Amino acid sequence: xxxxDRPVTEDDLQAWVDDLLSPERRRTVETxxxxxxxxxxxxxxxxxxxxxxxxxxxxxxxxxxxxxFNITRLKRRRARRFSMPQMxxxxxxxxxxxxxxxxxLRDREVPLGLASVEQEATIVxxxxxxxxxxxxxxxxxxxxxxxxxxxPVRPPDLSAAGYQLTGGQLVTTDHGPACVFxxxxxxxxxxxxxxxxxxxxxxxxxxxxxxHMPGYIWAQDGLGISMVADTPDSxxxxxxxxxxxxxxxxx
Amino acid sequence: xxxxxxxxxxxxxxxxxxxxxxxxxxPHQADDLVQDCLERALTRMHQVRCRPDLRPWLFTIAHxxxxxxxxxxxxxxxxxETTDPEPMQxxxxxxxxxxxxxAGAFERLSDDHRQVLILVGVEGLEYATVAxxxxxxxxxxxxxxxxxxxxxxxxVEHEELPMLRRVK
Numbered sequence: 311x312x313x314x315d316r317p318v319t320e321d322d323l324q325a326w327v328d329d330l331l332s333p334e335r336r337r338t339v340e341t342x343x344x345x346x347x348x349x350x351x352x353x354x355x356x357x358x359x360x361x362x363x364x365x366x367x368x369x370x371x372x373x374x375x376x377x378x379f380n381i382t383r384l385k386r387r388r389a390r391r392f393s394m395p396q397m398x399x400x401x402x403x404x405x406x407x408x409x410x411x412x413x414x415l416r417d418r419e420v421p422l423g424l425a426s427v428e429q430e431a432t433i434v435x436x437x438x439x440x441x442x443x444x445x446x447x448x449x450x451x452x453x454x455x456x457x458x459x460x461x462p463v464r465p466p467d468l469s470a471a472g473y474q475l476t477g478g479q480l481v482t483t484d485h486g487p488a489c490v491f492x493x494x495x496x497x498x499x500x501x502x503x504x505x506x507x508x509x510x511x512x513x514x515x516x517x518x519x520x521x522h523m524p525g526y527i528w529a530q531d532g533l534g535i536s537m538v539a540d541t542p543d544s545x546x547x548x549x550x551x552x553x554x555x556x557x558x559x560x561x
Numbered sequence: 562x563x564x565x566x567x568x569x570x571x572x573x574x575x576x577x578x579x580x581x582x583x584x585x586x587x588p589h590q591a592d593d594l595v596q597d598c599l600e601r602a603l604t605r606m607h608q609v610r611c612r613p614d615l616r617p618w619l620f621t622i623a624h625x626x627x628x629x630x631x632x633x634x635x636x637x638x639x640x641x642e643t644t645d646p647e648p649m650q651x652x653x654x655x656x657x658x659x660x661x662x663x664a665g666a667f668e669r670l671s672d673d674h675r676q677v678l679i680l681v682g683v684e685g686l687e688y689a690t691v692a693x694x695x696x697x698x699x700x701x702x703x704x705x706x707x708x709x710x711x712x713x714x715x716x717v718e719h720e721e722l723p724m725l726r727r728v729k
Contacts, residue, residue: 321703327710328681330688356710359717360682362663367683370582371575376592379578381571384599 318342323349327357424512424534428520428527430488431504431536463505465491466556471549473501503553504536517550526550530558566606573615576684580620583679584627598623617686620694666716674709681706
């Protein structure tokens with residue numbers, strides 16, 4: 311350590327202003343300042359200016375913090391952004407393993423309510439591309455899905471609009487099991503109908519367009535349902551309404 | 562990340578915004594910098610678990626972001642204007658002319674000088690901490706501090722008024 315009585319330096323003067331001197335060193339500096347009145351005037355002015363600047367700028371600390379800097383909200387937004395690929399991975403895995411896997415419920419933040427149904431339906435629609443699920447298993451799936459989901463799930467008949475039911479699958483999502491039904495029409499256009507129970511949020515919700523895919527999403531009687539198409543189709547809204555009506559009757 | 566980390570981060574935001582304003586000289590740019598800074602901070606909270614004062618860490622992130630990106634950006638839109646800093650209005654009990662002079666003088670200092678004055682003088686951080694934030698040796702912090710205080714005092718005392726007179 312340096313000796314307390316070493317010559318006073320410029321650094322000591324700064325530390326005097328900032329009150330960062332040890333008690334012994336401060337005594338030495340004070341004594342030195344007594345014999346150097348010009349320097350004392352200078353450092354006293356520095357200290358006064360520091361205090362004024364601090365007081366002035368402390369007013370900024372009292373300004374309200376904008377909502378965009380709410381940490382809880384920022385974290386939720388991050389979780390939403392990052393959950394998509396993870397969720398995709400879990401759904402795709404379920405499709406490739408068939409039904410052998412357990413539910414992959416995770417302890418992490420994911421969007422609630424319809425927003426989560428939307429994400430899952432988007433992933434499943436993409437994952438279902440090229441799958442060769444036969445129509446034979448649909449009845450079995452509907453029964454099984456009905457048991458797993460805790461209610462009968464009957465895929466609506468969309469043949470009047472030219473869409474034939476081609477298959478179905480039970481998949482896992484972050485919110486438990488879901489039923490997926492695949493439809494195809496003559497030109498090869500595909501529709502996916504994604505159905506899963508809602509848990510507390512959005513038990514019933516009006517239909518709205520999906521954000522990132524041509525599709526519609528709604529909730530009825532505690533089931534979250536999403537109809538997704540490959541390409542935008544002016545008929546899709548009507549078709550979704552039709553499906554909702556039929557599923558309402560079936561329930 | 563637990564609730565304690567969250568609330569310490571939340572509580573540090575006013576100081577972070579203030580520092581960002583000193584860095585960018587513009588309230589809007591400052592808040593964009595704060596946003597970037599918080600998003601980066603949230604991915605690295607494990608680095609500071611249980612550290613009581615998050616300011617030095619946040620200031621370091623803000624400083625580095627500002628150096629790497631914001632400074633370049635700011636050059637493009639430089640000198641649009643230095644808006645009158647709003648907080649000055651409510652500086653209450655301080656003698657009016659004095660704080661206005663100090664605040665005005667502070668705005669006219671170089672970026673380096675303003676940074677060292679806010680970190681040391683206003684935030685009250687230790688010299689070694691400030692050196693870490695700025696990525697310079699402590700000796701540099703000390704000499705900058707000395708020059709910054711000299712420059713501020715000179716401006717407050719109107720020591721360069723003769724220059725202004727000549728403009729006429």
